[in-house]
Amino acid sequence: LNGYRVELDEIAAKLTRLPGVDRAVARIQQGDKHDRLVGYLVPSADYTPLTGAGDPQLDKQAFLMSGHGVLEGTAPGTPLVPRTDPAAYTRAKSYRHFLPEDIDPALPRKHFAEVLATATPAPNGTGGRAGLGVEDWTAVLEQLSAVSLPDRALPKYRYPSAGSTYPVRTFVKLSGRTEGLGSGHFSYHPPTGELRPHGLDAVAAFSAAGAAEGAEGGAGDEIQLVAYWPAITPLYGDQARRLALLEAGHMLALLTDVLDARRIPYTVELADRELDGDHTAVCRIVLGTSGGFEPSQLGLACFLREAGAVDYTEHEGSRRYAAGDLPVFDRASDVWAVLRRARCLLALEGGEGAAEAVSAGFLFQRLSERLRAEGLGTCPLGLQLTDRGVYTMAVGAVDEQARAASDSPADPPTLTAAVTEELAKALPEYMLPSGYGVLDALPLSANGKLAADRLPPVEFAGVHVAPATETERALAAAWADILGRPAEAISTNDSFFSVGGNSLAAMKLVRLLQQDLGFELKLRDLYRNDTILKLAEHVGTALTDAVREEGEL
Structure with missing residues (x-):
């Protein structure tokens, strides 16, 4: 050759x-x-892929764009207008790029001790406030609201979720004590901040069961966190349950933080109860009671990576996380990209139960907030670092530019680049x-x-072909805008995903083409027509069909 x-x-x-x-x-x-x-x-x-083995035929990006975790189809409800601060959402993102600086393990250990000290069984005692006003409900639930940011294709929340699936839904049972909100069973709609009445009998029955079983305050106001499996299982398979429980823990930390600040008494009751084939109740927060929440006892282990190394070694311990032994297929994943850049991994260790998973999400949510105040970025990872590992979080130094950015894409290597890196050591x-x-x-x-x-042929991009039509030039300019490359460097026969495009960039491109250029385009259209030539032909066909239909009408 x-x-x-x-x-x-x-x-x-x-x-x-x-x-x-x-x-x-x-x-x-x-x-x-x-x-x-x-x-x-x-x-x-x-x-088994490091990020979970879901449906291999699933169109992942189209699935995420559908937002299955948000309960739609309900009637408009009472607006609780959230006072969203976009900067708070950008700072709360998962960071996947870090500065090449060592992390002092004493810092996360100090803040973890502070988190444990503030998570007491009865934070507000019996002397707290008895009822909530509309302004209280707004302040509490806005912690779970979602906002749209200019450079993001998906809504942004203040807490992480596996693959941005957000499968944990929030339901509220109102007893009629709050003037202006009425009584009944409601779902919280994160994109609009509304409390909407819902007709999910299984969820309503969960509230009734709490009252019948003598749950403290069972006839009063409640917030319920319920996992909706169709929003995550197709993507993560057997890992879906653990990932949803971790997410619920993050949500619980945000909710109880505001309840504590407003001295509103509450009791958290962990449930892990299947409601129907699609829903499992994770927990309820019973308001007006004084039990608080005491997370499960979990230990914190710290693993550090030296500059130039691949593997992590335990600080003040003998264990090692051999990232270099991960299957080569995982080296084209977001998790691998983060592992190669982070200098510190924190692992919460304990049992395998639902309480431990919820508690791990709760503790890491509060810990990450404290670390961000120290100028550190964090990224929760789905992998289990140790035999008793419950949750893992990467930690690294970030600069102000990274903190201000609306997102932090992983930009993992391609499989070809990952294999070549290993093979070049021997050939x-x-x-x-x-x-x-x-x-x-x-x-x-x-x-x-x-x-x-x-053997199926391996596909490659061909020689450079410049755009020849107005549509092709418009598409090339859009690609250049999203990818941050000169338009003249993009060939019309290049695959979008071979010249720097990833799933997030694909979502941004589709939104740009839809909103700014007026193209009728769906995400799956880009995946099926991943070159400018194919996409221009697809768009042209769609426009022709639209004109033909208009003429017939």
Whole structure:
């Protein structure tokens, strides 16, 4: 190939030794203009993606854009206009880029001790206020409201959620004690800040069951956090339950923080009760009672990474987190990108129950707020760092520009870049494949040998092709705006995702094309037509159809 003798079997042998790879082959793929060296990888049978194994056929971006976690279809309700501060939302984001500075583990340990000291069983005693006014309800529930920011495709909340799914819904039972709000069962609608009446009998029955079972204050006002599984299970599979419980803990921390500040007594009752096939009650906050919330006892472990290293070692301990042993497929994930940039990982350790997961989210929410005040950024991670790990959070130094940005995308490497980084340690450059395909299994002939003719071709972008029409030039300008690249550097046959585009950038591009350029476009259209040529043809077809329909009408 290109004058070099390429040992395909040697390349395949090196690929097979990569973590997480069961079988591999290397081939010369013929092209119209030149041939390319490509590789095919088959994951190990026991491989599970670090970020969870959901439905492999799921259109993840379209799924997230649908916002399944928000209960829609309910009648407009009572507006509790939140006093949202956009800066508070941008500061509360998950940070995925950090400055190359060491973290003193004494700092998170000090603040963790403060968090534990303030999470007392009865913070407001019996002398707190007996009832809530409309202004109180607004201040409490606005902690869970969502805002739209200019550079984000999805609404922004003040607490994290796995993959921005936000599957935990907030319900409120009002006893009629608050003038102007009435009584009944309501859902809180984060995008509008409304309390909307709902007709979910299973959720309403949860409140009635609390009263019947003698739950403290069961006939009074309540806030209920309920996981809605269709909003997260398709994306995360078996990990969905744990991730939703962690999210509920974050929400609980925000709600109780305001209740404490306003001296409103409450009792948190953890439930973990299935209500129907789609909903599970995580907890209820019974207002007007004095039990408070005492999180489960969890220990804090701190792991540090030295500059230039990949693995993390425990501070004042002997344990090690071998990030370098993660399967190579995970190295094209957001989690891997964060692991390579962070200098400190915090792990909460304890039991495996629902109470421990909710408590972990609660504690890390309050800890992250304190660390942000110290100029540190945090990023919760779904991985379990230790055998008894409940929750993991990356910590790193960030500058003012990072704090002011509306988002902090991970920008993970491509699979090709991740594999090349490892393979380059053992092979010369001319024996490094320029692209890879991931297969469930290698195609075999009847006698059990590789059926090379049945290997799917690995796709590559072609030579540079400049935009030729007004539509193509408009699309190229939009791509350049979103990707931060000169428009003339973008070829019309480049895949959006091969020139720096990711899921977040795709959402931004679709919104830009819809709102500013007036294109009728959905996110799935971009994934199916990922080059300017294909997208221009798709848009042109859509416009032609629209004109034809208008003429017929």
